[in-house]
Amino acid sequence: MSASSDLQKAIIAQLQQPADRIVSITGHHGAGAILAANCTLGVNVTKVLRATDAADFSSQFESQISVQGQIQQTSITDLSTTPLAIFLKRSGLRVNVEILDRITGDQQNDILAGADKQEGLCVFVMPVMEQDASSMQGGDVLFFDAAEVRVRIIEQPRANPIGATAFDLKDDIISALHWSGVPGDGSALAAILAHPLQLAPRPLDFIEGIIEESKQVVRILDVLFTATYGALPS
Numbered sequence: 001m002s003a004s005s006d007l008q009k010a011i012i013a014q015l016q017q018p019a020d021r022i023v024s025i026t027g028h029h030g031a032g033a034i035l036a037a038n039c040t041l042g043v044n045v046t047k048v049l050r051a052t053d054a055a056d057f058s059s060q061f062e063s064q065i066s067v068q069g070q071i072q073q074t075s076i077t078d079l080s081t082t083p084l085a086i087f088l089k090r091s092g093l094r095v096n097v098e099i100l101d102r103i104t105g106d107q108q109n110d111i112l113a114g115a116d117k118q119e120g121l122c123v124f125v126m127p128v129m130e131q132d133a134s135s136m137q138g139g140d141v142l143f144f145d146a147a148e149v150r151v152r153i154i155e156q157p158r159a160n161p162i163g164a165t166a167f168d169l170k171d172d173i174i175s176a177l178h179w180s181g182v183p184g185d186g187s188a189l190a191a192i193l194a195h196p197l198q199l200a201p202r203p204l205d206f207i208e209g210i211i212e213e214s215k216q217v218v219r220i221l222d223v224l225f226t227a228t229y230g231a232l233p234s
Contacts, residue, residue, distance in 0.1 A: 003130075003144070003147075003192065003229055004127065004128035004130055004144075004147060005128075006188075006192055007128050007147060007149070007189075007192050007193075007227060007229075008101055008125055008127060008128050008149075009101070009188070010181075010187070010188035010189045010191075010192055011125050011149060011151070011177065011189070012099050012101060012125050013188055014176060014177060014180055014181075014187065014188075014189060015093060015099050015123070015125070015151075015173065015176055015177070016099060017176075022085050022086065022087055022088075023036050023038045023039060023071075023085070023086040023088060024051065024083065024084070024085055024086075025071065025083075025084050025086060026079075026080065026081070026082065026083055026084065027057075027060075027073060027077075027078075027079020027080055027081075027082040027084055028073040028079060028080060029078045029079070029080040030073075030075075030076045030077070030078065031072075031073055031074055031075060031076055032072070032073055033067065033070045033071070033072055033073075034070060034071050034072075034073060035069060035070055036069065036070060036071050036086065037069055037184060038088075038186075039065045039068070039069060039070060039071050039086070039088065040065060040068065040088075040179060040180070040182055041065055041066070041067065041068040041179060042064065042065060042178075042179060043064070043065045043088050043089060044063065044064050044065075044088070044089040045058070045061060045062060045063050045064060045065065045071065045086060045087070045088060045089075046087045046088065046089050047087045048060070048061045048084055048085070048086050048087070049084065049085050049087070050082060050083070050084060050085075051083040051084060051085050052083065057079070057082075057084060059075070060073060060074060060075035060077060060079070061073055061074060061075075061086070062074055065088075068182070069182075071086060089175075093123070093169060093172045093173070093176070094164055094168060094169075094172055095121070095162050095163065095164040095168075095169075097121055097122055097123055097169075098122060098123075099123045099124075099125060100122065100123065100124045100125070101124070101125055101127075102124070102127070120155060120156040120157065120158070120159035120160025120161070120162070121153070121154070121155050121156075121160050121162060121164065121165075121166070121169070122153075122154050123151065123152065123153055123154075123169065123173075124151070124152040124154070125149075125150075125151050125152075126149075126150040126151070126152055126222075128147045128148070128149055128227070129147060129148040129150070130144035130146070130147045131144065131145070131146045131147055131148060144229065145228065145229055146226060146227060146228050146229065147226075147227045147229070148200065148224060148225070148226060148227075149177075149197065149224070149225040149226070149227055150222050150223070150224050150225075151173050151177070151222065151223045151224075151225075152220060152221070152222050153166040153169045153170060153173070153219075153220070153221045153222075153223070154166070154218065154219070154220055155218070155219040155221075156216050156217065156218055156219075157217055157219065158216060158217065159216070166219045166221040167221070169221075170204070170221055170223055173223045174199065174203075174223060177197050177223075177225055178197065178198065178199050178225070179196045179197065179198070180196060180197050181193040181195075181196045181197050182196050183195075183196075191230075192227075192229065192230060193227055193228060193229065193230055194228045194229060194230040195228045197225050197226075197227055198225060198226050198227075199223075199224070199225055199226075200224035200225055200226050201226075202224065203223060203224050203225075204221065204222065204223060204224070205220075205221070205222040205224070206219070206220070206221050206222075207219070207220045207221075208220075
């Protein structure tokens with residue numbers, strides 16, 4: 001399987017993850033940093049519970065991860081023998097839409113069918129566009145060091161009663177994918193990438209138009225990321 005196909009599948013898996021990830025730690029003796037490899041910079045901490053009885057310790061910790069691979073205990077309480085579960089708002093979309101990996105046949109009909117199927121809203125993770133080609137001297141095989149990842153949101157506003165718009169999903173997709181794939185986090189993305197996925201310098205493309213046959217307004221909003229591949233795939 002090619003690196004681009006692997007990357008596309010890993011992006012879909014990342015978007016389909018449950019909204020919360022649970023990380024187990026032991027507290028600190030007073031305020032300070034606690035190492036936690038799965039705590040990603042910028043991710044919100046939704047709650048912190050004591051593992052033995054689910055008592056809420058959220059007020060004694062930061063509400064957003066401020067240092068990669070750590071969580072900060074903000075209280076001076078001695079929690080050094082207290083097992084805790086951190087709930088992280090890591091990824092996922094706020095509404096349940098199918099995430100597709102291709103557009104086939106007539107693009108206009110597929111866009112309409114996809115949006116109709118999802119009650120006016122659908123998401124495509126587009127085929128990865130590889131960049132920065134290189135080859136061994138005298139070799140016929142090309143290698144790609146980077147890629148553009150494009151996640152397309154398609155909405156028919158008049159057929160969309162589910163309480164989220166393309167602009168809402170744009171925020172969810174950015175939250176789910178930007179800085180994902182941190183080396184060592186155990187994700188499929190981390191196994192492919194040399195560096196975490198990043199928003200592209202020009203991260204959004206937006207088009208709004210009317211389909212002539214149906215007179216339906218259609219919004220197409222693309223969210224763009226840049227990926228840097230790690231070791232060459234075997």
